[in-house]
Amino acid sequence: MSATRALILLVAGIFLGSLTSFIAAGAMQQRHAVPKGTMALMQYHYTQARRDASSNTCDAPAALHHVGRLRMLAEDANPIFAAIGYADATFERRREAFLAEVDKGIAAGADCAGIGTALKQINDACAACHHETR
Numbered sequence: 001m002s003a004t005r006a007l008i009l010l011v012a013g014i015f016l017g018s019l020t021s022f023i024a025a026g027a028m029q030q031r032h033a034v035p036k037g038t039m040a041l042m043q044y045h046y047t048q049a050r051r052d053a054s055s056n057t058c059d060a061p062a063a064l065h066h067v068g069r070l071r072m073l074a075e076d077a078n079p080i081f082a083a084i085g086y087a088d089a090t091f092e093r094r095r096e097a098f099l100a101e102v103d104k105g106i107a108a109g110a111d112c113a114g115i116g117t118a119l120k121q122i123n124d125a126c127a128a129c130h131h132e133t134r
Contacts, residue, residue, distance in 0.1 A: 036126035038073055038080050045069040049105075053115040060110035066111065066116060067105040070122065074099050101125045 049066035052059040077095055081087045101121040108114025 035080055042073050050119050053112045058112035058113045063115045071102045098125040
């Protein structure tokens with residue numbers, strides 16, 4: 001085998017190996033798209049609820065709607081996060097604590113002050129989960 005042929009095969013092998021690695025890395029990132037999307041939706045609804053419940057623009061029904069959406073997303077969290085290995089006992093305990101805080105926000109009804117107070121606790125529950133599971 002000539003040196004030129006060996007060099008061409010080496011370069012082709014390195015190229016194909018690199019290409020395969022990039023494809024595999026892209027596939028691994030796609031695996032995490034649904035949990036990331038879920039967190040993005042939760043952040044959106046939290047931000048909207050906080051905005052709607054603020055004292056300047058109190059729209060309690062709209063804020064309550066977003067808090068309800070937070071609850072629905074949290075209820076779906078187990079199968080979503082189990083797919084990437086996050087749904088363990090710690091995650092479930094934190095999810096239950098989050099749901100308890102969300103339920104307090106829902107129980108506040110159409111009261112912006114009550115929803116606002118609950119949103120602070122909801123935010124703390126989010127932070128605790130992220131701190132403990134990351």
